[in-house]
Amino acid sequence: MIIDFFNTSAKLKKIPRQGWIDKLLINDPESVADHTFSMAIIGMIFADLEGHNTEKILKIILLHDIAEALIGDITPEKMSIQRKTELENNAMEKILSNLPKKLQKQYNDLWIEYQLNHSKEAQLVHQIDKLEMALQAKIYSNEGYSEKSLASFFKTAKNEITDPKLMEIFKKIASK
Numbered sequence: 001m002i003i004d005f006f007n008t009s010a011k012l013k014k015i016p017r018q019g020w021i022d023k024l025l026i027n028d029p030e031s032v033a034d035h036t037f038s039m040a041i042i043g044m045i046f047a048d049l050e051g052h053n054t055e056k057i058l059k060i061i062l063l064h065d066i067a068e069a070l071i072g073d074i075t076p077e078k079m080s081i082q083r084k085t086e087l088e089n090n091a092m093e094k095i096l097s098n099l100p101k102k103l104q105k106q107y108n109d110l111w112i113e114y115q116l117n118h119s120k121e122a123q124l125v126h127q128i129d130k131l132e133m134a135l136q137a138k139i140y141s142n143e144g145y146s147e148k149s150l151a152s153f154f155k156t157a158k159n160e161i162t163d164p165k166l167m168e169i170f171k172k173i174a175s176k
Contacts, residue, residue: 005098011069012036018073020136023152024145030136032068036061039125039132046128050165053121060114060125063107067091085115127166130157131173138173 012033020029039061047054065073070091074084092111096104114122134157137150154174161167 001098008069008095009066015068018075024149032065032073036065039128042132043128056121060110063111064114127161127163130160131166131170134170134173
């Protein structure tokens with residue numbers, strides 16, 4: 001059964017990030033797995049530098065988009081947040097059912113913590129998610145994609161990053 005979990009999570013390597021397709025018309029954008037990997041690097045460095053719970057932050061990062069292996073990358077414009085949450089929760093339940101009970105509970109608890117965004121770690125992961133999005137937007141900008149098309153990505157990141165250290169990094173990314 002663990003192999004089923006591995007196979008499901010590996011599907012993220014082939015799921016494109018939909019926002020880049022919709023707003024930039026990119027034919028071959030980064031995958032959800034690419035995004036998660038980049039977030040994990042940012043999360044690891046940031047958590048270690050700032051003395052946060054690195055293991056917990058990394059686990060939340062690795063789990064935060066795993067439901068997309070079954071439902072795809074759904075952008076906010078495609079459906080209500082309630083419907084998206086319902087689809088994600090159903091997908092997570094199915095994905096986690098392939099793990100031993102001990103891990104199911106641990107990972108589901110982290111998933112719920114991320115969704116509710118109440119813990120410091122969950123809040124940081126949400127902000128790291130936006131920081132990584134801004135980093136990718138800057139990469140696409142440097143590749144020649146329109147600043148106008150990318151503006152909403154930078155605006156969202158700027159509005160949602162509240163940690164002063166992450167905001168400092170964001171400003172450096174946005175200004176390069």
